[in-house]
Amino acid sequence: MMAMPSNPGFWANEPVRVALTVGAGAALVCAVVGCATVMRRQSFAGHALADVSSAGGSAAYLLGLNPLLGFLGMAAAVAGLMEWAEIRDARERDLLTGVVLGAGLGLTALLLYFDATLGSASGAAVAVLFGSMFTIPPTIVPLALAVAVAALVASAVIYRPLLVSALSGDLARAQGIRVRAVTLTHALALALAVSLAAMTVGAILATALLIGPAAAALRLARRPAQALGLAVLIGLGATWGGIVLAYESFYWTPGRGWPVSFFIVTLIFAAYLLSSWVSSRDRTLRAAATCGEGA
Amino acid sequence: MFAPFMLHAWLLATIVALVSGSVGFFVVARRAAFPAHALPLGAFPGAAAASLIGVSQLLGLAVFCALGVLVISQLQRRERREVASALWLALSLAAGMLLLSLSGVYAQSINGLLFGQVLGISREQLVSVAVLSGLALGVLALCARPLLLDSLSGELAAAALGRTARLEWVFLAILALSTAIAVPVVGALLVFSLMVGPASAARAFTNRPWRALGVSAALSVVTVWSAIALAYLTNWPVGLFVGLLGAACYVSGRLRSAGAVAQAG
Numbered sequence: 001m002m003a004m005p006s007n008p009g010f011w012a013n014e015p016v017r018v019a020l021t022v023g024a025g026a027a028l029v030c031a032v033v034g035c036a037t038v039m040r041r042q043s044f045a046g047h048a049l050a051d052v053s054s055a056g057g058s059a060a061y062l063l064g065l066n067p068l069l070g071f072l073g074m075a076a077a078v079a080g081l082m083e084w085a086e087i088r089d090a091r092e093r094d095l096l097t098g099v100v101l102g103a104g105l106g107l108t109a110l111l112l113y114f115d116a117t118l119g120s121a122s123g124a125a126v127a128v129l130f131g132s133m134f135t136i137p138p139t140i141v142p143l144a145l146a147v148a149v150a151a152l153v154a155s156a157v158i159y160r161p162l163l164v165s166a167l168s169g170d171l172a173r174a175q176g177i178r179v180r181a182v183t184l185t186h187a188l189a190l191a192l193a194v195s196l197a198a199m200t201v202g203a204i205l206a207t208a209l210l211i212g213p214a215a216a217a218l219r220l221a222r223r224p225a226q227a228l229g230l231a232v233l234i235g236l237g238a239t240w241g242g243i244v245l246a247y248e249s250f251y252w253t254p255g256r257g258w259p260v261s262f263f264i265v266t267l268i269f270a271a272y273l274l275s276s277w278v279s280s281r282d283r284t285l286r287a288a289a290t291c292g293e294g295a
Numbered sequence: 296m297f298a299p300f301m302l303h304a305w306l307l308a309t310i311v312a313l314v315s316g317s318v319g320f321f322v323v324a325r326r327a328a329f330p331a332h333a334l335p336l337g338a339f340p341g342a343a344a345a346s347l348i349g350v351s352q353l354l355g356l357a358v359f360c361a362l363g364v365l366v367i368s369q370l371q372r373r374e375r376r377e378v379a380s381a382l383w384l385a386l387s388l389a390a391g392m393l394l395l396s397l398s399g400v401y402a403q404s405i406n407g408l409l410f411g412q413v414l415g416i417s418r419e420q421l422v423s424v425a426v427l428s429g430l431a432l433g434v435l436a437l438c439a440r441p442l443l444l445d446s447l448s449g450e451l452a453a454a455a456l457g458r459t460a461r462l463e464w465v466f467l468a469i470l471a472l473s474t475a476i477a478v479p480v481v482g483a484l485l486v487f488s489l490m491v492g493p494a495s496a497a498r499a500f501t502n503r504p505w506r507a508l509g510v511s512a513a514l515s516v517v518t519v520w521s522a523i524a525l526a527y528l529t530n531w532p533v534g535l536f537v538g539l540l541g542a543a544c545y546v547s548g549r550l551r552s553a554g555a556v557a558q559a560g
Contacts, residue, residue, distance in 0.1 A: 043377035044329045047384075051484070095495050098328040099545040102488030106538020109410040109485075113532050116406070125405055130392045204336075204484070208385035215378045259396055265389035269382055276370075 010247055019133040019243050019260070021141055025148035026196040026209060027235035032155050033193040034214030034235075035227055036186060040166045045082065047207040048097045050194045052078045052104030054128050054203030058111035061124040068140055071195035071203065072147065078104065079187040108203075131202030133243065133260045144196060151192035158185045163224060200239070201261040209235060212268035216275035238267035301527075303416040307424055308519045311477045312489065314428045316515025317435060318473045319490030320497065320508040321466060324446040328491055330367060330467070333380035335474045335486040337363030340391035342408050342478065347398040353423055356478055360471035363387065368467060410534035411482030424476050431472040438465050443504055481519070485534045485541075489515055492541025496548030499555070514544055 010016055037046045056074025060067045078100060085096060108128075115124040126132065161182045165172035172179050197206035213235035214227070221227035242264030249258040297305075322331045338356045345355025363383060370379035395405060406412075435442075445452035445462045452462070477486045493514035497507040522536035 038378065041377060043381045047329075047381050094326060094328045095323065095491060095545070098332065098487065098491045099495070099542045101332070102485060102492065102538040103542035104538070105410075105484045106488070106535040109406075109482075109532040109534035109538070112406065112410075113535075126392075129405070129409070130388075204388055205385050207381045208389070211378060211381045212385070215382070253397070256396075259389075259392055262389045262393040265385050269386045272382055 010244070013247075014138065015134040015136070016243065016247060018136050018138050018141060020240060022136055022144045022196075023133060023200050023239040023243060023264075024236060025144055026193075026200040027213070027239040028232055029148045029151045029155075029193045030197050030206075030209045031213050031217070031231035031235040032152060032228060033186075033189050034210045034212075035218065035224070035231055036155070036162055036166065037190060038211060038214045038218055039163075040186075042190075043207075043211050044094060045097050046190055046194065046210050048101040048104075049075050049079055049082075049190060050198055050206035050210065051101055051204055052108075053191075053195055053198050053206075055104050055107040055111055056195075057128040057198060057203055058108055058115055058124055061115050061128065062111060062118070066140060066143065067128070068143055068147070068195060068199050071198045072192065074104075075191035075195045075198075076188060079191040080184075083184050083187045127202075128198075129202050129204050130259060131198070131200055131205065131261045133200060134246075134257075136199065140199070144199065147192050147196055151189045151196070154185055154189040154192070158182050158189075162186055201264050205261050205265055208265040208268050209239070212265075212272050213238065216268075216272040219275045219279040234268070234271045238264050238271060241267050303418070303421050304523065305520075307416050307421055308480055308523055309516055310425055310428045311480050312516040312519035313512050314431055314473045315477050315486070315489040316493050316512035317432065317508055318469060319492075319494035319515065320504075320511045321435075321442055321446065322470070322487075322490050323494040323498065324443065324504075325466065327466070327470070328487070329377055329380045331470060331474075331487040331490050333367065333384040334360060334363050334467075334471055335478050335483040336384040337366075337387040338471075338474055338478055339408060339483045340387050340394055341475075342483075343391040343394035343398070347394050351423075352479060353420070353427075353475060356475040357427075357472070359387070360475045361468075364464075364467040364471045368464065406532075407482070408478070409482050409484045410532050411480055411485060411537070412533075420479075427472060427476050431469055431476070434465065434472075435469050438462070438469075439508075442466060480533075481522075481537050482534045485537050488538050488541035489518065492544040493518055496544035496551075499548035499552040518544065 034046075037043065053071040053075040056070035056072070057067050058070070059065075059074075060070025082097065082100065112125045112128070123132075127135065161172065161177040164175060165177060165179050165182055169179060172182075193210060194206055197209040200206075201209055213231040216234055217227045217230035221230050242260050245263040246257055246260035249263075250256075252258070319331075322328060338359045341355035341357070341359030342352050343355075344359075345352045366383050367379050370383065391408075392405075441452060441456055441462055442465070444455065473490075474486055477489065481489055494511040496514055497511035500510050501507050518537065518540045522533050522540055525531075525536045526533040
């Protein structure tokens with residue numbers, strides 16, 4: 001599936017190994033949490049959470065903290081806030097999400113301005129918003145893996161109840177599922193996933209890693225478990241493929257590598273287009289086979 | 296604050312706010328918050344490409360806005376709008392980042408494009424923005440009634456007007472045009488704050504649609520003026536104040552309608 005890197009030293013390179021590890025964790029968690037997010041029609045909320053986490057990331061650069069902690073703190077706080085507001089009306093929820101998103105991004109603008117003027121971290125804007133995988137400090141790896149494990153455990157615990165309540169809230173309540181606790185746990189898992197993705201591809205591109213592989217997998221799969229597996233494969237393939245391509249790109253344009261995040265996002269988008277082409281072709285074939293039986 | 300070099304900024308911001316406030320009314324009515332957020336971000340590589348090949352930024356923005364309209368409406372035919380918007384905005388942001396990193400003007404221009412930049416506006420820029428705004432408002436005025444009907448009840452509009460698929464196109468086109476105008480001023484990330492905040496508050500002040508549209512445009516102008524004044528005084532980015540004031544609009548609207556409900560009950 002993936003061409004082996006032709007340059008020696010790929011595997012021996014410390015930043016590459018860190019990027020591969022953190023990227024794998026982010027892709028895995030995002031695929032799992034993303035499936036639930038797409039099914040629950042929370043793409044916008046997931047995107048907003050990722051964007052807003054950039055405020056935490058830029059604050060962390062300002063204070064000299066671990067950026068992952070910054071992303072995580074902000075994402076978890078906003079996820080909690082939006083769950084607390086709990087608005088049933090879908091239209092009102094969209095508006096509130098948008099407004100929170102706007103305010104959060106305004107805060108990011110201010111903090112990045114401080115980063116550039118007060119601190120010495122002038123590259124913070126690019127690192128926070130668009131990610132810089134090859135400059136992730138190795139000290140982040142244990143924390144990143146811990147966050148990934150926490151998100152996966154939380155998702156596993158609420159897997160069935162969340163699936164049921166995504167299909168029908170009434171059905172879930174009838175089965176004795178505490179819907180409120182389940183959605184709150186999912187919101188926190190979403191915050192964990194988003195902060196890992198923000199660390200990998202940057203806060204405003206994190207949406208791609210969260211939504212893309214899951215949306216592509218859900219188009220192709222017939223069963224939830226199948227969708228999960230497929231989403232993980234697509235996410236991992238895109239992330240590692242992106243890292244390999246970015247590493248190679250140092251040799252295309254001398255002296256300047258192309259950004260990793262660009263490759264990852266493009267690969268995810270390509271996978272999504274491919275899946276939607278395959279699934280629509282399948283549907284046409286099946287419709288032709290069962291000629292005239294429903295739309 | 297009212298020095299001659301600021302005059303262009305004030306004028307431009309006023310025009311942009313009027314258009315954003317009016318279009319925002321329909322964004323809220325049509326529940327199109329996410330596309331309204333995705334389109335400006337989709338335009339971001341346009342500005343980057345324009346600075347790379349050295350043509351007018353507005354042209355680059357307009358071309359990529361049009362492209363965004365095409366892609367989102369193509370993708371949403373098969374998939375729900377959310378996913379289409381999410382993927383398109385991520386792809387275009389990544390492409391913009393690549394273009395900026397290749398052109399080597401990376402860090403400086405990224406802040407301006409994403410979070411807004413009101414200074415250094417030329418006369419030509421002002422004129423072209425005024426013309427495009429007039430165009431956007433004109434088309435909006437022509438289609439306002441069918442658009443509103445379609446937003447409130449798609450079936451009713453289909454019964455009264457026949458084909459309504461074209462209306463979605465017209466709406467996205469107006470959205471794209473107003474986006475292209477607004478991005479250089481308030482930044483790609485915060486354009487939609489200006490559209491959604493005032494328009495959502497306007498709903499709380501009146502039940503009549505056209506009056507709400509007027510309130511929305513007025514609130515939007517006030518928001519932008521205050522944002523520029525505050526930015527001038529504090530030297531902090533305009534985007535901060537646009538985002539926070541947009542949220543303040545929304546919260547005050549919610550409080551007002553909650554108060555009205557409490558009084559009625």
